[in-house]
Amino acid sequence: MMNANSIDTQELLDGLKAQSALAVDNLVHHYSRPLFGVILNYTKNPSDAEEILQDTLLKIVRKIDTFRAESDIWPWMKRIAVNNSIMWLRKHRTARQVETQMDDSLPQFSRDGELQYPVFGWSVDPEEVILNSELSGQLYEAIQSLPYEYRVPLVLRDIEGYSIKQISSLLALKEATTKTRIHRARLFVRNKLSNYLDGTP
Amino acid sequence: MKNDLMKCRDCVDLLLDYLDGNLDEKTQVDLDEHFSACPPCVNFLETYKSSSEVTTVLRDQEVEVPAAMEERLRSFLREQLSAAEPK
Incomplete structure (x- = not known):
């Protein structure tokens, strides 16, 4: 979590407004790590993330x-990082990942619409994920392997807590499209975690 | 017996709105009925919900910034600010 306690925010603000070199150094020192964390949810390429962080x-x-x-500075900074990440991805994303990759994670139904295989239940507490680096690695990898079109709405919704309406407006999507993408992204992540946790879909 | 009106396929399609509490009353009742008769869909719901919830652990995570990168960021900002200085 963001550790904003180690810095006097008012002093930082005053310094940045005066464009003091010390304040700029403090900004880099105290906020690069959390901002880098935000940005790496949008791109796993460290040099791309560094470029986005620099611009942020x-x-x-x-x-x-x-x-x-009068407001908290961290959400304000984070919003800039999120917007910058989205703009950067929009501009630089190259070859799209194939759609079949997403289709593979969709549940299979019989002709009459029933789930075709036994679904094993599992539930993971967020605390468990924090303590289990292998599991958090699986989660991170699952999100990162999502195509951009699905990853960004999922990150905005499930990580950053944006509403469907906010995401649709930010990404210029219809609300129904936003929902479909988030839903399919969740199915994808669920599938990856299921494979890891019990070896079944 | 599973609900004749609602199939597992419909149920899975509605999970996002179900978790957000955005379903109309009738659909909500149909879905709850389906869940009460369909253990696989209950398991599916649990795992879908859990997948969405655990993702929040990636919120506000600090990631190590190597010292050399921190230095590059500082130099970049100093350069940019000094270039913009003469107002």
């Missing part, structure tokens, strides 16, 4: 006068 930090410094001092 520059925007934070340049836009600091627009920040309302």
Whole structure:
């Protein structure tokens, strides 16, 4: 979690407004790690993420006068990182992953619409994932292997907690499309975790 | 006996709206009825819900930034700011 306790936010704000070199250094030192964490949910390529982080930090410094001092600075910074990540991906994403990769994770139904195989139940507590690095690695890999079109809505919804309406507006999608993509992304992640946890779909 | 009106396929399609509480009353009742008669769909719901919930662990995660990268970021910002200095 973000550790904002180690820095005096007001001092940082005043320093950034005055464009003090020390404040800029403090910004980099205290906020690079959490911002890097946010950005790496959108791209797993560290050099791409560094480029996005660089641009995010520059925007934070340049836009600091627009920040309302009565609110918390972390959500404001995070929003810049999220928007920057989305813009960057939109501009730079290259070959799309094939659609069949998503289809493989869809549940299989019989002709009359019943689930075709036994579904084993499992439930994982978020705390368990934090403590189990192999499991958190599986989760991270599952999200990262989603095609961009599915990964971004899922990250915005399930990680960042944006509403369907906010995501649709941010990504210029119809709400129904946003929902379908999030749903299919969840089915994909569920499938990967199921394979890991009990070796079955 | 499984509900004749609602099939597992319909049930899975409705999970997102179900968890968000966005279903109309009738669909909600039909779905609950289906769950009460269909253990595989209950398991599917549990695992779908759990998959969505565990994803929140990636929120506000700090990721190690190597010292060399931190230095590159500092240098970049200093350069950008000094270039923009003469107002």
